[in-house]
Amino acid sequence: MDYTDNSLDQSRATILLMGLRRSGKSSICKVVFHNVQPLDTLYLESTTKPTTENFQSLIDLAVVELPGQLNLFEPSLYDSEKLFSSIGALVYVIDSQDEYLSALQNLAVIIKYAVSIKPKIHIEVLIHKIDGLSEDFRLDTQRDIMQRVGDDLLDYGLEGVQISFYLTSIFDHSIYEAFSRIVQKLIYELPALENLLDLLMQYSSFDKVFLFDINSKIYVATDSSPVDIQTYEVCAEFIDVTIDLDGLYETKGGKGMRPTRCVSKLQNGVTLYLYQMIRGLALVGVSRLDDGEDATSMSVIDYNVAIFKRSLEKMWEKSKNLEQGNL
Amino acid sequence: MTLNLWDCGGQDIFMENFLTNDESKGSSTSSNIFRKCEVLIHVFDVEGKEVQKDIETFKRVLANLRKYSPNVKIFILIHKMDLIQVNKRQELFDLMFNKLRSIALDEYGFNIKGFATSIWDESLYKAWSSIVCSLIPNISLYEQYLSKLNGILNAREIILFEKTTFLVISSTNEAVVNSKDLDPKRFEKISNIIKTYKQSVNKIRTNFSNLILHGKNSSIYLEVLTSNIYIMIILDEDAGNEVAIDYELDDENLVLEDIKIARELFERIETKGRLPSEVT
Ligand SMILES: Nc1nc2c(ncn2[C@@H]2O[C@H](COP(=O)(O)OP(=O)(O)OP(=O)(O)O)[C@@H](O)[C@H]2O)c(=O)[nH]1
Ligand SMILES: Nc1nc2c(ncn2[C@@H]2O[C@H](COP(=O)(O)OP(=O)(O)O)[C@@H](O)[C@H]2O)c(=O)[nH]1
Ligand SMILES: [Mg+2]
Numbered sequence: 001m002d003y004t005d006n007s008l009d010q011s012r013a014t015i016l017l018m019g020l021r022r023s024g025k026s027s028i029c030k031v032v033f034h035n036v037q038p039l040d041t042l043y044l045e046s047t048t049k050p051t052t053e054n055f056q057s058l059i060d061l062a063v064v065e066l067p068g069q070l071n072l073f074e075p076s077l078y079d080s081e082k083l084f085s086s087i088g089a090l091v092y093v094i095d096s097q098d099e100y101l102s103a104l105q106n107l108a109v110i111i112k113y114a115v116s117i118k119p120k121i122h123i124e125v126l127i128h129k130i131d132g133l134s135e136d137f138r139l140d141t142q143r144d145i146m147q148r149v150g151d152d153l154l155d156y157g158l159e160g161v162q163i164s165f166y167l168t169s170i171f172d173h174s175i176y177e178a179f180s181r182i183v184q185k186l187i188y189e190l191p192a193l194e195n196l197l198d199l200l201m202q203y204s205s206f207d208k209v210f211l212f213d214i215n216s217k218i219y220v221a222t223d224s225s226p227v228d229i230q231t232y233e234v235c236a237e238f239i240d241v242t243i244d245l246d247g248l249y250e251t252k253g254g255k256g257m258r259p260t261r262c263v264s265k266l267q268n269g270v271t272l273y274l275y276q277m278i279r280g281l282a283l284v285g286v287s288r289l290d291d292g293e294d295a296t297s298m299s300v301i302d303y304n305v306a307i308f309k310r311s312l313e314k315m316w317e318k319s320k321n322l323e324q325g326n327l
Numbered sequence: 328m329t330l331n332l333w334d335c336g337g338q339d340i341f342m343e344n345f346l347t348n349d350e351s352k353g354s355s356t357s358s359n360i361f362r363k364c365e366v367l368i369h370v371f372d373v374e375g376k377e378v379q380k381d382i383e384t385f386k387r388v389l390a391n392l393r394k395y396s397p398n399v400k401i402f403i404l405i406h407k408m409d410l411i412q413v414n415k416r417q418e419l420f421d422l423m424f425n426k427l428r429s430i431a432l433d434e435y436g437f438n439i440k441g442f443a444t445s446i447w448d449e450s451l452y453k454a455w456s457s458i459v460c461s462l463i464p465n466i467s468l469y470e471q472y473l474s475k476l477n478g479i480l481n482a483r484e485i486i487l488f489e490k491t492t493f494l495v496i497s498s499t500n501e502a503v504v505n506s507k508d509l510d511p512k513r514f515e516k517i518s519n520i521i522k523t524y525k526q527s528v529n530k531i532r533t534n535f536s537n538l539i540l541h542g543k544n545s546s547i548y549l550e551v552l553t554s555n556i557y558i559m560i561i562l563d564e565d566a567g568n569e570v571a572i573d574y575e576l577d578d579e580n581l582v583l584e585d586i587k588i589a590r591e592l593f594e595r596i597e598t599k600g601r602l603p604s605e606v607t
Binding site: 231248265267270 | 484509510513517520523524528530531532534537538540541542561
């Protein structure tokens with residue numbers, strides 16, 4: 001029962017998933033972190049007790065699901081004060097295909113409580129299952145929900161709460177996009193990483209670069225240019241192509257010294273580029289190489305990417321030391 | 328090469344529609360569907376309960392084809408083989424196939440080919456590959472030259488794919504001693520991976536022209552070879568220099584050069600139907 005003590009160590013950034021029953025919390029977790037096919041979530045059992053799952057990416061993550069059937073303030077089940085004081089992000093899932101007024105009430109109560117314990121907490125609201133809504137209706141729904149949440153918070157006299165809204169569905173890439181942004185807020189080194197990626201862009205002919213978590217297809221950082229969802233999808237799927245192909249010819253006693261690198265030219269002049277980084281990450285970039293100087297620009301890219309990787313290693317080494325020093 | 332595939336409904340009512348040869352109606356489905364037919368793939372359920380009826384249907388199809396498309400190539404699949412005990416499969420297949428073959432040959436003058444298939448293993452994919460292969464002219468020349476290419480590259484495996492279906496039309500892995508280590512379903516898997524990749528880049532309205540992967544212990548090159556064929560070359564990582572941490576663009580260029588030469592030769596086969604004299 002007292003799971004909070006052993007699994008929520010401070011070195012992990014904790015994401016707390018909340019929402020009414022059957023809003024989609026377990027499904028999101030399964031699809032994003034366990035590569036479960038979206039359709040296979042159809043028969044998921046309702047979760048009965050808090051569950052924690054740990055993931056390792058650039059940072060160590062813990063995702064805690066509080067089942068919708070629990071009363072948040074049922075004190076016997078867990079220490080909610082302790083839980084709330086240790087979380088990095090509070091993700092609240094709303095089923096947009098269902099009547100959502102009671103969800104909004106629930107959300108307002110939770111926000112009030114969370115803010116009282118941790119005033120600077122990031123609240124992330126997923127307006128979920130939008131696959132069932134028409135394009136126009138999605139924006140209307142989002143506007144309506146934002147309006148109502150705003151009103152509720154005013155009623156409670158809460159101002160200046162940091163709250164973000166996302167339209168999501170497990171049937172497309174929107175859930176990955178939302179989780180990417182949520183996780184990024186938990187990465188202390190994010191500004192430095194983004195700077196490095198911008199530099200990489202400047203000195204190599206990339207149009208867009210992502211630092212992907214290979215397993216989940218979340219991107220933990222990207223350069224400062226806007227993210228186009230199609231480019232994201234193609235890059236994420238390029239990781240699968242690379243991993244799947246490589247897996248077919250894996251030999252047992254292989255040495256596997258070199259980082260995986262995969263380059264593919266497309267007919268529209270774009271080149272997809274993947275280079276394996278540390279801690280289950282891969283750099284995936286889209287580049288427009290000029291014809292004729294292919295070979296030289298590719299060497300430049302390889303060279304700069306290798307430098308980027310070394311900086312990443314150093315940065316991570318440093319942050320680990322800092323952490324240990326603090327403890 | 329373009330393949331128009333008709334999946335003909337098997338229920339009796341549809342079959343009647345295809346097969347009833349009512350000339351008075353002029354453009355009945357029957358003459359449409361059997362006209363200019365280049366390939367027939369007839370699927371038999373290995374556990375089919377109405378064998379006699381299936382054979383009757385097959386005969387009527389053959390009669391139509393002899394009339395409208397006498398040059399058709401005929402393949403039969405004896406399907407759902409997974410339902411049969413492993414040690415009885417060959418015997419049962421021979422029995423059924425010999426019967427069908429003699430009907431087709433003796434009564435209609437068609438020479439047919441047959442495959443034992445199941446969706447649960449690689450047999451179905453292999454059957455389709457052989458069918459597509461048999462439609463490509465000069466396939467044996469491709470095979471010959473592929474081994475020659477492997478003599479130069481010393482690859483773990485070289486594979487040729489048909490470009491639209493991604494079916495394997497030829498492969499060689501002579502250089503490998505322990506080819507048993509290779510996944511028997513790998514061709515099908517590769518086809519699926521590449522098909523998925525093609526669909527993926529389709530979203531940004533383009534196609535890929537090549538892919539070079541340096542992985543854990545192999546390097547994989549995927550390139551367009553001719554207007555109909557993709558080539559995939561899998562090289563052992565430690566075949567080259569062992570400690571290469573940096574990517575030797577020179578090695579890469581060497582392979583690409585070889586592919587370029589191969590491309591010229593394969594294109595000649597495709598257009599002229601023979602190997603250029605230098606290599607024969
Ligand atoms: N259409 C659609 N259905 C979804 C989506 N996400 C989840 N679902 C479905 O919603 C149902 C409930 O999902 P769960 O993940 O079990 O919900 P939960 O929030 O964990 O529920 P509790 O454990 O009871 O709190 C499942 O049948 C899912 O398949 C989505 O994006 N779109
Ligand atoms: N055991 C087994 N079942 C198969 C195989 N191929 C198809 N089936 C099943 O046979 C049924 C009919 O298949 P379908 O493709 O719809 O047949 P069609 O009417 O000829 O198009 C389905 O339930 C399939 O799952 C096979 O190789 N083995
Ligand atoms: Mg659940």
